[in-house]
Amino acid sequence: MSYTLLTQRLRLRPLEETDAAFILELLNDPDFIRQIADRGVRDLDSAREYLRKGPLASYAQHRHGLLMVETRADADPLGMCGLVRRPGLDHPDLGYALLPVARGCGFASEAGAAVLAHAREVLGHERVLAIVNPDNLRSISVLERLGFAAEGTITLPHDTKPLGLYATGHDGGSYTPLR
DSSP: OOOOOOOOEEEEEEOOGGHHHHHHHHHHHHHHHHOOOOOOOOOOOHHHHHHHHIIIHHHHHSSSSSHHHHHHHHEEEEEEEEEETTTTTTTTTEEEEEEEGTTTTTTHHHHHHHHHHHHTTTTTOOOOEEOOTTTOOOHHHHHHHHOOOEEEEETTTTTOOEEEEEEEOOOOOEEEOOO
C-alpha cells in the first residue's frame, strides 16, 4: 500500500516498523488503554510486532489500515487514523487515536474526513462503521461531526462490554492522494 492522504494541516501515511517508538507511546497512553484497549505493547519489540500483525497486515490483506497522522509542516506524529476490519462487523470501521497534545485541535475530525473520502471515492466503501465506548463523549462528538449516526450497541466477538455502533455513507470531505 503506497498512498498518502493530505489535508490542510495533516499528512496521513502508511505506518512503518520505524514508527515503533511512536506506537509504544500512543498505545500506552492511559486514555488509549481506557477508551480503546490495552494492547499489551510494553517495549519496542512488541510495538514492531503490533505494527506487523496489525496495520501492515491490514494493508496487505485489505488495501487499507490505520495510518500515521502527522503534521504537514514538520511531520510531527500526532496519532493514527484509518479503516480497520474487525471480526463481528460487516463493513470497515473508522478507528483513530491521538496523543494527548493533539486532542481538542480538530485533528481527529480532519483526519477522519480524509479517511472517509478515500474509503468512498477510491476504495468504493459506501458504508463505514465506527465503534465507541458509550461514555466517550468526545469521540462520539467527532463521529457525529463526520456524519455518523448511532445504530445501537454491539458486543464484538471475544469481548464482554457493549460498544456504541455508528454508521455513515457520508464521504466526509476532500483529500489529495499522492502516488
